Amino acid sequence: MKITDEIVDHIAHLARLKFEGDKKIAIKEDMNNIISFMDKLSEVPTDNVEPLIFMSDEINVLREDIPVVSLTQTEALKNAPKKDSDYFRIPKVLDK
């Protein structure tokens, strides 16, 4: 697989990022490197091999439905670049 300008634009749009000029060339090269590295893996025959999704074979790692208050409102908002006393504030966005 080859990363084209269109793919860079598409992925960038999904991530709400924009690449232009040299930066676009650089990211395209990086992505191509990653992809060709991954392509190496395709050389391994995987017919009749079940995909490995999880590294451990634990199942049903579950939690009881018991609430715990772990953060105050002030703590929750603490790291936000912009906030008021109740809310995170972000640049205006329209509906999804």
Next chain:
Amino acid sequence: MNPEIRDKYEVVIGLEVHAQMLTKTKAYSNDINEFGAVPNTNVSIVSLGHPGTLPKMNKKTIEYAIKLGVACGCEIARDQYFARKNYFYPDLPKGYQITQDKTPICTGGAVIIKTEDGQEKSIGITRIHMEEDAGKSIHDVDVFDTLVDLNRAGVPLVEIVSEPDIRSSQEAYNYVSEIRKLVRYLDICDGNMEEGSLRCDANVSVNLKGAKEFGTKVEVKNMNSIRNVQRAIEFEIIRQIEAIEKGEILTQETRSFDALKGITISMRTKEAANDYRYFPEPDLQPLFVDQKQIDAIKSEMPALPRDLFLKYTQKLGLSEYDATILTDSKSIALFYEKLISFTKNYKGAANWLMGDIKSYLNQNGIEIENFPITPDKIADLIALLDANKVSSTVASQKIFPELIHHPEKNPLQIAEELNVLQDSNEDSIKGYILEVIEKNPSEAERYRNGEKQLVGFFMGQLMKISQGKADPKASNELMREMLSSTSSDNSTSSYN
């Protein structure tokens, strides 16, 4: 719209219903799940999406989803794992929603609804899967900023996806009503559409009848009541048919319902934005559901509205109308269930519940849970009526109100205290009748001469001197009998 034009088209609707689970905590973290809290107080490092934090699955969500699946006759998946659905939006702090993609917890099954002409119809369920809600963005409070409240982020949801089996906006209305009834009976969601704990998106298309393929599908969102689901779909059907009739090509898009104007508005075309790049969620271990767990949940299932409806119509002999009203809300049905454990007069019990009790609840704006009289006392009152010890007027106008004020008393005791016990003893009624006839000899004479309508006058007099206690049914017959056979001079001899 011209009905002839409309009739040329077939309408195809599939619904996606999201239901917030009534768990105490969120889906993948232990912060509180509750509506209406102060913004950003029910959050944790997991629901805020802080780097390096790990989700942990809530047991209860799985149990609730299985309950719903069992209620709809779905297949419950044994092996399940979660997936990440990736998209960027400020109210989704992780940048992905943890959901189920390849292994939904429930597949197949159906919900039975009523069609417009009262027939039963089965709406297929494609799948039910577990996922999490996003936070809430508020766009209209501040001029420059969007405000984000993450209390809702991570609240457990099930998404119920129907087959495209729905053929009209009325069927859509009935389907959502049925789902809401079901989740409320199961106690897994409060079904409150205004608060957003039950939400519905509709996929609507139209095609010429007999066409081989479905028309272009349009998704409609933002309907905050079941009535608005119906309005939005109805608008959309007409819009699509008109467009096709004008020769326009419909685009596959998402439209938002504007409840004030009653119209749908295009939100965005389904393009690159919907590339969710699903992949398995590595942070949650897979689930395995065994038959034992399913059986345990099955054994604890409450009676479902449809089971009760069938029981009431087929076993108790109630009308479909009565059965529909009784099973419409779980709390009313539960009260009725208790009531009929104390009385065999099922119709009488239904009448009391839907009549005097419901109007008391409506007038006072209270729910049946807060109704002061217990079902056994209502059954006692019905028994008094059935034994002709009180008249129905006395029961509903004298005893019932007194019972509301003194729910600790029993109806018989109240009837005695109020001195309203009906007298159905033949001898004492005869005594009253004689007295009435003797006091009104000329009317008695006119009755014997053919003015039979005077029986009403005599009954009135009888109620007066018996202070309303003479059993009207027994009295009426005796009255006619005695009026016909007595004359003022021999009355005493023949009836002593």
